[in-house]
Amino acid sequence: MIALLRAAVPLFFAMVMGMIGSMVVTSVLGQHDTVTLAAFAVMTAVLNPASAAVQGALRGLGPFVAPHQDDPAAAVAVVRDARWLSLSVGTIGALAVLCVPLLAVVTGVPGEVVRELGLLPHLLAVYLLVFASTGGASTILIALGRSRNVFWPTLTFGGVLSVLTITLVPRLGLTGVGLAWVVGGAAAAVVASLNLRRALGGPIGQSRPRVREILNLAKVSVPLAGTVLIKFGVLGVVTFAASTTSIRDTAAHAVLTTLTGVMMMASLSIAQVSVPEIARARDVSGARRANRTAALLAVIASAVAAGVLFVFGEQVLAVFTDDAAVRERVLGLLPLMMLASMGDAAQAVQGTGLTALKRSGVSLVYFAIAYGLLVVAAVPVARIWGLTGLWAAVAAANWLLLALQGTGFHRHSAKVPVTA
Structure with a gap:
C-alpha cells in the first residue's frame, strides 16, 4: 500500500x-x-x-x-x-x-x-x-x-x-x-x-x-479512448439536463462537477500506478491483491476529500461562487455528489485493472451499459426530480459500473497465469 x-x-x-x-x-x-x-x-x-x-x-x-x-x-x-x-x-x-x-x-x-x-x-x-x-x-x-x-x-x-x-x-x-x-x-x-x-x-x-504489434497495442488502447469519449459525451448530456432545471441549479451543477473532477484526481493517479503491479503479478492472488489495495486507497482518498468538504464547505464554495443560494444548494447536494464520486473512484480502479489485464474492451462494454442507461434517463429524471434526482442517477450509474467492472476484473483475473 x-x-x-x-x-x-x-x-x-x-x-x-x-x-x-x-x-x-x-x-x-x-x-x-x-x-x-x-x-x-x-x-x-x-x-x-x-x-x-x-x-x-x-x-x-x-x-x-x-x-x-x-x-x-x-x-x-x-x-x-x-x-x-x-x-x-x-x-x-x-x-x-x-x-x-x-x-x-x-x-x-x-x-x-x-x-x-x-x-x-x-x-x-x-x-x-x-x-x-x-x-x-x-x-x-x-x-x-x-x-x-x-x-x-x-x-x-x-x-x-x-x-x-x-x-x-x-x-x-x-x-x-x-x-x-x-x-x-x-x-x-x-x-x-x-x-x-x-x-x-x-x-x-x-x-x-510492425503492423501486428501495433494492432495488439490498439486492441487495448482504442477501447480505452472509447470509454473516455462515452464518459465525456454522457456527462455532457447530464449537464444539458441540469440546464433544463433552473439557473441556480445549473450553477450548482457546474460547481459540483468541478468538485468531482478535483476529487477524481487522486483516484486516477492511484489507478494508473496500479497498472504495472497488476500486469506484473505472478498469480491470481497477486493481481487481485494489488487491485484491492488500489481500490481501498482510492476510496480513502475520496473519503478524505469528502471530510474536507464537510468541514470547510462554506470556505471552499466561496472560491467558486458568491451567490449564497447556489452555495446552499451545493451544500445540500454534497452527500449525493460524494456518493457518486466514491463509486466513480472505485470503478476507475477496477476499469484500470481490466486494462492491466489487457481487457479494456470489456470495460468499454460495461461503460456502454451503465452510461447508456444514464444518458437515456438524464433528461426525464431532471424534469421530474430536478437536480437531486439527476445526481442520484449519476451515483446509481457509477455504482452499477463499479459492480460490472468489479465482477469483470474478478472473472478475467482468474486467467492470470502462475509464473515461477
Missing part, C-alpha cells in the same frame, strides 16, 4: 499542475474579453474530449511495458510501436480540433464567436500532434516504475502555459493562448523524452512500423 501511495503522489501533483494551468488560461481570458472567453469555451468543448481520448489511448500501453520493468532496454521495441500508434490517434484528435469552426457554424454559434477563434484550432491541432509524438512517455514511465519523472513534464507545461498566456493574451488574444499551448507542449515533450531515454538506458530511435 505504501509503495502504491508513494508512486501515486507525484501523479496527483502533476494533475494539479495541469488544472492550475487551465485555470490560469480561463482567468486571463475572462479578464481580457467576454467574446474571447466564449470562443475558448467552444474550443474546449472539442479539445477536452479529443485530448482526453488521446491520453486514454496512450494509457493502454502500460501492460505491454510493465513486464520489462527489470530490463527497461527490452521495452524499446514496444516504445517504438507505441509512437506509431500515438501519432495515429493524435492525428485523429487533431483533425477533430480543426473541425471546430465548422461545427460551431452548424450548431448556431454566433458569428462573432466563430471569427474570434482565428488560428486557435490550427495551433491546438499542432499541440495534439506534439503531445502524441512523445509516444505515451508518461504512461511508459509509470509502467517502468518511474512515476516521479512524470511530474516534471507536467510542471514544465503548466509553468510555460501560465507565463506565456499572461504575456501573450493581452496582445494576441486566443492566438496567444494557442502559441502558449504549443510552446508549453513542445517543452514538456522534450522533458518527457529525455526522462524516457534515461529510463530506457539509451536512445530510442525509430523503426519501420
